[in-house]
Amino acid sequence: MSQNNVNEAEYEKLRNLLRFYYAQYRYNLAAGGAGGVGKVPHPDANTSQYDLKENLAQFHLEKFQRERLQIGNMQFEIIFCGQRGQMGSDPNTFIWLCGTTVGLYLHQSSSQGHAGAKTNKPFEDFFTWDNPYQEPTTLYVGEGGKAGTNYNKYGSYKFADLGLGESTPITDQLKDLYAKLQKLNVEAKEAQHEPAERIPTPPEEQTPAPIDVNAPHNWILFGAPGTGKSYTINKNAEQYPRRRVTFHPDYTYAQFVGSYKPVVSEKSGSGITYSFVPGPFIETLMGALDEPNTPHILIIEEINRADPGAVFGDVFQLLDRDDSGNSEYSVHSSPELKNYLQKELTDAAKSNLYALINIIAERNGDSTEAQDCGEIAIPNNMYIWASMNSADQGVFPMDTAFKRRWAFQYLTIDGNLAEPKNADGSILSSHWDEIRTNINRILKDEGQDIPEDKLLGRYFLSSDERTASNIVQAFSSKVIMYLFEDAARYCRSRIFKTDGLQGQLYLSDLLSNLDTGKSNLGIFAKPLVTLDTATEPEESDLGITEETAGESGNLESSESSKEFAA
Secondary structure (H helix, E strand, O other), rough: OOHOOOOOOOOOOOOOHHHHHHHHHHHHHOOOOOOHHHHHHHHOOHHHHHHHHHHHHOOOOOHHHOOEEEEEEEEEEOOOOOOOOEEEEEEEOOEOOOOOEEEEEOOOOHHHHHHHOOOOHHHHHHHHOOOOOOOEEEEEEEEOOOEEEEEEEOEEEEEEHHOOOOOOOHHHHHHHHHHHHHHHHHHHHHHHHOOOOOOOOOOHOOOOOOOOOOOOOOOEEEEEOOHHHHHHHHHHHOOOOOOEEEEOOOOHHHHHEEEEEEOOOOOOOOEEEEEEEEOOHHHHHHHHOOOOOOOOEEEOOOOHOOOHHHHHHHHHHHHEEEOOEEOOOOOOOOOOHHHHHHOOOOOHHHHHHHHHHHHHHHHHHHOOOOOOEEOOOOOOOOOEEEEEEEOOOOOOOOHHHHHHOOEEEEEEOOEEOOOOEEEOOHHHHHHOOOOOOOHHHHHHHHHHOHHHHHOOOOOOOOOOOOOOHHHHHHHHHHHHHHHHHHHOOOOOHHEOOOOOOOOOOOOHHHHHOOOOOOOOOOEEEOOOOOOOOOOOOOOOOOOHHHHHOOOOOOOOOOOOOOOOOO
């Protein structure tokens, strides 16, 4: 397709894409982070700290929030804050020409970004693309891949010359950029043996991507047998690199992480030698370090059929994630693992690992030799997803410290996620300490010899989990689950509201009936929060009937309760 066949609307769409990219990057830089939006499309508005929808609307790009941007026969995504939470650097901030290795880069100095960042400056303050002295001044057309990023492989353009101003005519430089992208897109399609002029299926007819960079990093899905736990995980992971392992009672740390093992060798006189053999955890970690902009997923089936604490061992410490999804802390590599990583990691993967370790060390005030693979940590593009069923016989219990590092979601008997319908995150967030204190009071007053170490500490939920956008899920999957399954397990009828209950109290009942419009949050036996409203809705029972509860039974069931989370 020649420039003569390109209509003005397509040029304008490209110009609007560049305007948004430029302004949003400058906004993020001023705010100190990407505001929880690692990439666009970003359909989950609840995880954005700024008004992404409004910012896109200023450039007539509303659909870009939910789907890739279609311009002619090209599609685009934007990565604002990729691996290690750093912004501006070539592998971490770029416009991706989908289906190719081509990117539009800013080539800025890398800066540490935080998910909760926001600035009060108007978005319009960052429309400075016509200023030839305001960074970023240049848009580079380059290429990325496993070997690294060649940010200016195909040339560069000054933003001031691209004519991004509101009343500026379409410039020759913008037309040249469009033609260059079009040519690179056609060449990539031809290399893939696809018709060059094939128009992709319209976005509204495509199946939306199951996850993005804001999906739970440590995720456990559980419920009764046959509710579709493995199916749900598989559907979410099917488009990404992944490894799968099934835990069993004899599964060990050496199998999960790696260890020295005998291997066949023609060089050895005996035909056998010993070398380090990595487990699925290290294999997934290496893949994630090598491809920092691609999610790599480790799937664990039946996570509680082995002893999780023993299998994870020291890498349990890496499950603590910061706001960007990277490990909060690093752990020492064993000598054999260190030697293996030095030999097997690519130069790009080593660079990514060293940068991550240095960031962690600087944040924690530690010193480290970050250039020798002596420390490891999990990057934010590595996901660990697991299924489990605690109702089965012969499973291992999970301790509270291990559970707190995971986002749990509970599949009901019908295979649906049990989620609150009337929960306002802003109320839970602003009243968190009051709610926590009153839960502890109820446990002390109504519990059966509950020890002090079973109470909720101030940091039971992390600072990121206590934000209005995250606390509903965290409160459901961690606080309610912990109380139901552990702290209040033997006194549920005195901790939770049971008025009108006609059958056994299930975790799904608590999750679906969480209501921040009531002082007892709709599920607790006593008030927990002082609401601003003068009156509250009249209390009703949990809506459990003989039909919904199934066979009636004792409230305090002696059977193993269902593991849950939301």
